[in-house]
Amino acid sequence: MPRIILAINAGSSSVKVSVYDASASEEPKELAGIQVSGLTAPPATLKYDRGDEHIKSQELQDVKGQEGAFDYILKHLTEDSGLDALNHPDDIEFACHRIVHGGNYDKPVRIDRDTYHHLEKLSDLAPLHNAGALTIVKAVHDKCPKASNIAFFDSAFHATISVPARTYAIDQTIATRNGLRKYGFHGLSYAFITRSVAAQLAKPTSQTNIIALHLGSGASACCIQNGESEDTSMGLTPLAGLPGATRSGDVDPSLIFHFTHDAGKLSPSSTKDMSITTAEEILNKKSGWQVLTGTTDFGVISSKAAQGDEKCKLAFDILVDRLIGFVGSYYLKLGGDVDALVFAGGMGEKGAALRRAVVEKARCLGFELDEGKNEKPGEGVVVSIGKEGSRHGILVCATDEQVEMATQCARDAEQLKGSE
Numbered sequence: 001m002p003r004i005i006l007a008i009n010a011g012s013s014s015v016k017v018s019v020y021d022a023s024a025s026e027e028p029k030e031l032a033g034i035q036v037s038g039l040t041a042p043p044a045t046l047k048y049d050r051g052d053e054h055i056k057s058q059e060l061q062d063v064k065g066q067e068g069a070f071d072y073i074l075k076h077l078t079e080d081s082g083l084d085a086l087n088h089p090d091d092i093e094f095a096c097h098r099i100v101h102g103g104n105y106d107k108p109v110r111i112d113r114d115t116y117h118h119l120e121k122l123s124d125l126a127p128l129h130n131a132g133a134l135t136i137v138k139a140v141h142d143k144c145p146k147a148s149n150i151a152f153f154d155s156a157f158h159a160t161i162s163v164p165a166r167t168y169a170i171d172q173t174i175a176t177r178n179g180l181r182k183y184g185f186h187g188l189s190y191a192f193i194t195r196s197v198a199a200q201l202a203k204p205t206s207q208t209n210i211i212a213l214h215l216g217s218g219a220s221a222c223c224i225q226n227g228e229s230e231d232t233s234m235g236l237t238p239l240a241g242l243p244g245a246t247r248s249g250d251v252d253p254s255l256i257f258h259f260t261h262d263a264g265k266l267s268p269s270s271t272k273d274m275s276i277t278t279a280e281e282i283l284n285k286k287s288g289w290q291v292l293t294g295t296t297d298f299g300v301i302s303s304k305a306a307q308g309d310e311k312c313k314l315a316f317d318i319l320v321d322r323l324i325g326f327v328g329s330y331y332l333k334l335g336g337d338v339d340a341l342v343f344a345g346g347m348g349e350k351g352a353a354l355r356r357a358v359v360e361k362a363r364c365l366g367f368e369l370d371e372g373k374n375e376k377p378g379e380g381v382v383v384s385i386g387k388e389g390s391r392h393g394i395l396v397c398a399t400d401e402q403v404e405m406a407t408q409c410a411r412d413a414e415q416l417k418g419s420e
């Protein structure tokens with residue numbers, strides 16, 4: 001019988017699910033991938049890939065919210081006659097959930113009642129992410145009673161960050177009591193990147209040093225030394241560090257009190273399960289590329305910037321400015337012993353102009369691009385775009401958080417089943 005793993009990645013505006021067969025001992029085999037996006041700007045749209053069946057941008061009129069999206073996805077998968085390994089919800093052995101904020105958890109855990117409540121409490125710290133993911137955990141629990149629900153934390157990869165790098169210079173009694181420290185996120189992606197880059201360089205992960213940039217709707221940088229996170233740009237919450245689609249990234253913490261007098265008041269988008277302040281609402285959802293340019297699509301921003309659009313040029317230049325700040329800082333943290341600078345995430349993988357601008361400014365450190373390869377990196381999980389003979393490598397990595405969950409789940413399946 002196939003061992004079916006569902007890897008679920010609930011974003012603020014989309015739900016992505018990949019289906020794997022992990023019966024063989026090697027890598028899990030992807031059987032299908034499905035995505036419902038546009039949940040915050042209806043109608044939602046469907047994308048589905050299985051074998052030779054490809055659906056692109058089909059509108060879904062009645063699908064609302066994360067739970068609605070998951071219901072639709074489960075129905076679509078179980079009713080697809082071409083996907084014979086998954087005909088009934090009971091066929092699913094593991095449901096892997098990407099949970100962005102995992103607090104002090106440093107490894108995946110089977111979700112029982114206690115873990116669930118603990119994760120609910122962490123929702124305030126990742127307001128764009130955790131609450132939606134937990135809605136789906138509940139839906140799987142109700143609709144797929146035979147599946148083991150496993151939480152994979154985006155913060156877990158960063159458990160190795162050194163004490164000075166993760167400590168804020170505030171009263172340590174309060175910091176300890178309230179868990180106020182740097183946690184860091186995009187860890188599933190960084191785990192995938194580390195594993196894949198090490199394999200490409202034919203080095204053990206424990207000897208791999210990289211500066212990795214995960215640039216998607218949320219963007220972050222990570223300093224990876226000997227295969228482990230040594231520092232990252234996100235902090236207590238995913239708001240810190242680089243700007244994002246709707247996030248400000250780092251600002252002077254006092255700024256918000258000059259921006260609005262209502263900073264501490266509860267935002268109207270708070271729900272009974274999640275309370276967020278007006279300050280958090282503004283900095284997480286009403287900032288970033290959207291307010292600077294009117295679009296969250298960095299592909300559009302890049303091409304308009306190249307045509308001279310001033311707002312887009314400013315947004316582009318802001319990102320380059322912040323990125324080189326982290327690249328420079330992490331270069332020093334690694335003592336210049338850097339195997340490669342790695343670009344990943346939608347903007348990292350598709351943004352040739354962005355990569356060129358960043359590498360141009362990092363040339364003084366020994367990074368040089370092969371222009372042709374940068375324009376057309378070609379197919380592959382990890383592709384080199386560095387110039388022959390350049391002191392440090394430059395790579396593009398097609399990162400995949402779902403594959404990372406499924407791989408870890410298949411590897412540790414028996415242990416995870418018993419990890420309640």
Ligand SMILES: Nc1ncnc2c1ncn2[C@@H]1O[C@H](COP(=O)(O)OP(=O)(O)O)[C@@H](O)[C@H]1O
Nearest residue numbers: 215216217218296297298299345346347350351
């Ligand atoms: N040609 C491009 N150049 C730069 N960025 C792009 C391009 N095409 C898409 N993008 C960016 O990739 C982002 C999506 O990245 P992705 O990693 O898929 O996001 P998410 O964090 O939502 O999973 C889009 O929001 C868009 O800004």
Ligand SMILES: CC(=O)OP(=O)(O)O
Nearest residue numbers: 185186216217218238
């Ligand atoms: C942690 C985070 O910001 O995730 P995403 O980029 O998927 O929004």
Ligand SMILES: [Mg+2]
Nearest residue numbers: 216217218345
């Ligand atoms: Mg993402």
